[in-house]
Amino acid sequence: MSDSIKYVLDESRIPKTWYNIIADLPAPPPAVLHPCTMQPVGPDDLAPLFPMSLILQEVSTDREVEIPTPVREIYRQWRPSPLFRARRLEQVLDTPAKIYYKYEGVSPAGSHKPNTAIAQAFYNKEAGVKRIVTETGAGQWGSSLALAGSLFDLQIEIYMVRVSYNQKPYRRALMETYGARCVASPSNETNSGRAILAKNPDHPGSLGIAISEAVEVAAQADDTKYALGSVLNHVLLHQTVIGVEAIEQLAMADDYPDVVVACAGGGSNFAGLAFPFIGAGLRGGPKPRIVAIEPASCPTLTRGKYAYDFGDTAHLTPLMKMHTLGSAFTPPGLHAGGLRYHGMGALVSHCAELGLMEARAYHQIACFEAGVQFARAEGIVPAPESNHAVRGAIDEALRCKAEGKAETILFGLSGHGHFDMQAYTDYFAGKLVDQAYDESELAMALSGLPSLP
Amino acid sequence: MSDSIKYVLDESRIPKTWYNIIADLPAPPPAVLHPCTMQPVGPDDLAPLFPMSLILQEVSTDREVEIPTPVREIYRQWRPSPLFRARRLEQVLDTPAKIYYKYEGVSPAGSHKPNTAIAQAFYNKEAGVKRIVTETGAGQWGSSLALAGSLFDLQIEIYMVRVSYNQKPYRRALMETYGARCVASPSNETNSGRAILAKNPDHPGSLGIAISEAVEVAAQADDTKYALGSVLNHVLLHQTVIGVEAIEQLAMADDYPDVVVACAGGGSNFAGLAFPFIGAGLRGGPKPRIVAIEPASCPTLTRGKYAYDFGDTAHLTPLMKMHTLGSAFTPPGLHAGGLRYHGMGALVSHCAELGLMEARAYHQIACFEAGVQFARAEGIVPAPESNHAVRGAIDEALRCKAEGKAETILFGLSGHGHFDMQAYTDYFAGKLVDQAYDESELAMALSGLPSLP
Numbered sequence: 001m002s003d004s005i006k007y008v009l010d011e012s013r014i015p016k017t018w019y020n021i022i023a024d025l026p027a028p029p030p031a032v033l034h035p036c037t038m039q040p041v042g043p044d045d046l047a048p049l050f051p052m053s054l055i056l057q058e059v060s061t062d063r064e065v066e067i068p069t070p071v072r073e074i075y076r077q078w079r080p081s082p083l084f085r086a087r088r089l090e091q092v093l094d095t096p097a098k099i100y101y102k103y104e105g106v107s108p109a110g111s112h113k114p115n116t117a118i119a120q121a122f123y124n125k126e127a128g129v130k131r132i133v134t135e136t137g138a139g140q141w142g143s144s145l146a147l148a149g150s151l152f153d154l155q156i157e158i159y160m161v162r163v164s165y166n167q168k169p170y171r172r173a174l175m176e177t178y179g180a181r182c183v184a185s186p187s188n189e190t191n192s193g194r195a196i197l198a199k200n201p202d203h204p205g206s207l208g209i210a211i212s213e214a215v216e217v218a219a220q221a222d223d224t225k226y227a228l229g230s231v232l233n234h235v236l237l238h239q240t241v242i243g244v245e246a247i248e249q250l251a252m253a254d255d256y257p258d259v260v261v262a263c264a265g266g267g268s269n270f271a272g273l274a275f276p277f278i279g280a281g282l283r284g285g286p287k288p289r290i291v292a293i294e295p296a297s298c299p300t301l302t303r304g305k306y307a308y309d310f311g312d313t314a315h316l317t318p319l320m321k322m323h324t325l326g327s328a329f330t331p332p333g334l335h336a337g338g339l340r341y342h343g344m345g346a347l348v349s350h351c352a353e354l355g356l357m358e359a360r361a362y363h364q365i366a367c368f369e370a371g372v373q374f375a376r377a378e379g380i381v382p383a384p385e386s387n388h389a390v391r392g393a394i395d396e397a398l399r400c401k402a403e404g405k406a407e408t409i410l411f412g413l414s415g416h417g418h419f420d421m422q423a424y425t426d427y428f429a430g431k432l433v434d435q436a437y438d439e440s441e442l443a444m445a446l447s448g449l450p451s452l453p
Numbered sequence: 454m455s456d457s458i459k460y461v462l463d464e465s466r467i468p469k470t471w472y473n474i475i476a477d478l479p480a481p482p483p484a485v486l487h488p489c490t491m492q493p494v495g496p497d498d499l500a501p502l503f504p505m506s507l508i509l510q511e512v513s514t515d516r517e518v519e520i521p522t523p524v525r526e527i528y529r530q531w532r533p534s535p536l537f538r539a540r541r542l543e544q545v546l547d548t549p550a551k552i553y554y555k556y557e558g559v560s561p562a563g564s565h566k567p568n569t570a571i572a573q574a575f576y577n578k579e580a581g582v583k584r585i586v587t588e589t590g591a592g593q594w595g596s597s598l599a600l601a602g603s604l605f606d607l608q609i610e611i612y613m614v615r616v617s618y619n620q621k622p623y624r625r626a627l628m629e630t631y632g633a634r635c636v637a638s639p640s641n642e643t644n645s646g647r648a649i650l651a652k653n654p655d656h657p658g659s660l661g662i663a664i665s666e667a668v669e670v671a672a673q674a675d676d677t678k679y680a681l682g683s684v685l686n687h688v689l690l691h692q693t694v695i696g697v698e699a700i701e702q703l704a705m706a707d708d709y710p711d712v713v714v715a716c717a718g719g720g721s722n723f724a725g726l727a728f729p730f731i732g733a734g735l736r737g738g739p740k741p742r743i744v745a746i747e748p749a750s751c752p753t754l755t756r757g758k759y760a761y762d763f764g765d766t767a768h769l770t771p772l773m774k775m776h777t778l779g780s781a782f783t784p785p786g787l788h789a790g791g792l793r794y795h796g797m798g799a800l801v802s803h804c805a806e807l808g809l810m811e812a813r814a815y816h817q818i819a820c821f822e823a824g825v826q827f828a829r830a831e832g833i834v835p836a837p838e839s840n841h842a843v844r845g846a847i848d849e850a851l852r853c854k855a856e857g858k859a860e861t862i863l864f865g866l867s868g869h870g871h872f873d874m875q876a877y878t879d880y881f882a883g884k885l886v887d888q889a890y891d892e893s894e895l896a897m898a899l900s901g902l903p904s905l906p
Contacts, residue, residue: 003523003526003527003529004530005529006464006529006530008461008463008464010461011459011461070456073456074456076456076458076459077457077459077537077832084530088604106559108832108833108834109832110871147832150828150829150830150832151541151832169874169875169878170874170875170878172878173874173875173877173878173881174834174874174877176877176881177825177828177829177834177877177881178828178829178832178834179829372630375603375630375631376603376630376631376632377603379530379561379600379603379604379631380561381561381627381630381631418563418871418872419871419874421622421623421626421627421630421872422622422623422626424626424627424629424630425622425623425625425626428626428629428630
């Protein structure tokens with residue numbers, strides 16, 4: 001059996017700039033609106049929550065944005081991340097396709113999230129911020145920001161959805177090991193938390209509530225800012241190191257993808273891998289098919305409406321035009337917690353509207369099946385979110401087999417599943433369920449979208 | 454703050470040979486004895502359990518043992534493993550010492566164990582073996598052999614100590630994800646298991662019992678062999694890729710250690726890092742201090758007797774001369790399950806007797822304290838076993854500070870703690886206990902050592 005191949009870049013070739021797709025798009029994305037005035041938000045509107053350097057990145061139109069040296073120095077611990085040719089998987093599938101994957105699970109927190117957590121911590125530290133407050137659901141983002149906080153000597157406070165806080169004690173232990181403070185949300189520490197607990201002391205929490213608590217704390221203290229792990233332009237920007245490196249590594253293999261596959265929740269992992277390829281196509285290079293994979297139980301791109309909506313359920317955020325299931329939509333329980341968000345990052349939604357990409361939705365059992373097949377061939381156990389990309393890539397490889405085409409497939413393996421083994425346990429025990437969302441709830445949530453003047 | 458530095462070797466520089474310290478020792482280690490005849494065992498005695506290629510490695514006196522190409526090809530997935538200069542930790546400790554660590558947690562199973570699991574699976578496959586049976590306690594070894602089995606298409610059957618089987622469902626899920634069969638021991642599948650269950654249907658199991666079950670199964674079937682994850686010469690041999698790479702990486706930094714620190718349970722992680730340095734010293738090179746760290750609750754090297762003893766509690770193995778607490782000794786509960794073994798590999802014991810190394814014992818709370826300090830400075834959460842080495846290295850660095858010496862310290866970070874977060878949870882909750890072993894039990898176990906004619 002031929003063995004899988006690793007393409008390693010020297011650390012001197014960690015990208016010196018992030019790639020900003022806005023510079024290459026035929027039309028700029030629609031403006032972000034203030035929910036009271038319905039006018040485009042300006043930097044000052046966001047200043048209570050983010051340092052100005054990140055706000056300027058949010059609206060930047062420069063193609064290249066310099067990665068600060070201290071950020072690159074920390075990236076060196078695990079970057080450039082490896083690109084693998086999955087030859088053993090190709091042989092198991094008996095496909096003529098070539099399958100490559102870019103593996104982000106080599107970061108200390110185990111996913112792509114530190115690419116932006118480190119950057120956000122740096123800019124906050126530079127701006128004199130002492131404390132960053134955030135929310136986390138599944139815990140990948142919270143543990144990455146906790147890591148970043150420990151490296152930049154920043155206090156990190158994480159509002160963790162109570163049901164996850166109780167169900168995922170090991171994610172919490174990871175955040176605490178990095179020195180972060182982890183609070184079950186709803187909590188008694190904020191007005192929004194107390195209001196909810198007054199009505200229901202046993203409230204299980206939600207990402208929307210946790211966002212409200214984090215934003216409330218950040219807005220009140222001068223030395224404190226807020227941070228988000230996906231969705232926003234600057235977060236997607238920081239993740240583009242993934243795709244920039246992948247292009248260089250594929251060049252080492254003298255190859256270029258026909259298809260690029262990545263899973264998409266808020267869109268930062270997807271954009272990180274795909275945007276540099278979309279951009280190269282827009283600048284006259286080859287145009288691979290770009291495929292986003294999302295969960296069938298939370299099908300933002302494939303079933304959502306492209307409309308202005310709030311980023312949170314409590315309606316504290318500005319309005320963004322995006323593919324949304326409605327901020328009132330609650331997706332069914334799903335092991336890929338990182339893909340369980342009602343909206344899609346505005347830039348990814350904009351690319352979908354421009355016809356620059358495709359989207360496909362899968363149920364979770366088929367994704368775990370693909371993840372186990374991948375683990376047995378390649379040795380790495382993927383995170384449940386990443387299993388969606390694995391399923392997408394395997395299906396493309398099987399299509400190539402059926403069509404007799406030797407295409408080149410690149411997919412993003414965004415993280416490992418070491419903290420998600422309960423999901424694998426449930427899968428092997430036959431306890432995993434493919435739960436459909438409630439059609440009437442979706443209709444209701446979509447009908448509740450904010451109306452514009 | 455200056456940043457930590459990673460030393461990366463190109464994959465072409467994965468060692469082509471393992472290093473066999475026996476070739477450089479001033480005296481050969483004492484022979485392994487057959488418990489019935491008290492005569493040295495020959496290859497034929499071991500043939501029912503191991504393929505001949507591994508038996509020949511067990512007794513080899515060649516300095517260099519070639520690493521087969523298929524093994525090197527799989528090593529490439531994560532090897533050469535990174536060597537880091539822990540500059541952030543140095544600054545936190547305010548020490549003039551330079552601290553380097555060699556990190557084996559980058560393997561797909563998360564520790565150094567795949568270095569030998571891959572090799573053992575290769576030699577078994579080459580010999581036509583269809584199935585390998587083994588035991589596992591904490592689960593690091595079991596999951597590594599499961600990984601190796603999936604890559605070489607071998608059936609893997611793992612007898613897992615029942616109490617761990619129930620307490621560590623995620624380790625079990627990892628083994629099953631790799632396609633291995635995991636059986637709670639004592640089981641109804643073997644005579645030795647049934648005999649124990651007949652007396653006590655709720656028996657929690659022990660490593661000794663699991664070894665008995667695995668050996669029984671392997672000895673009965675022609676297509677089945679047994680595998681061990683530490684202690685034996687060939688296992689230690691396979692781990693020497695760690696130290697061979699480290700010497701080359703330190704040369705990139707134009708450095709050489711004054712002190713080498715590693716944790717030691719059965720000895721394979723310790724030997725893997727330390728033997729190439731000891732060997733270089735024996736061949737006329739510099740002689741760094743070599744320090745093994747063991748748990749105070751299972752202090753084989755610091756409190757054991759150097760004597761012939763059985764490798765298992767059921768007395769099915771040959772007799773090896775080693776530092777032992779007696780095969781009847783049961784160490785107290787300890788989160789670093791990988792260090793909870795009554796004996797020490799014969800080659801490590803021999804080196805200790807020859808005065809080529811030192812040993813030191815630590816209680817676990819001090820080790821977790823060091824592990825958390827390390828995680829906050831360097832970003833990686835160590836396995837509980839590795840925390841012992843971190844403690845040892847930090848204490849050496851603090852000694853350097855007190856003495857005003859700018860020594861170079863190298864330590865082995867044998868694995869990450871992703872599957873051991875319960876231990877960190879207990880540590881933060883103040884539930885971790887430093888349990889001393891029972892002095893009268895130790896005296897009893899030592900008095901029961903086999904007497905030689």
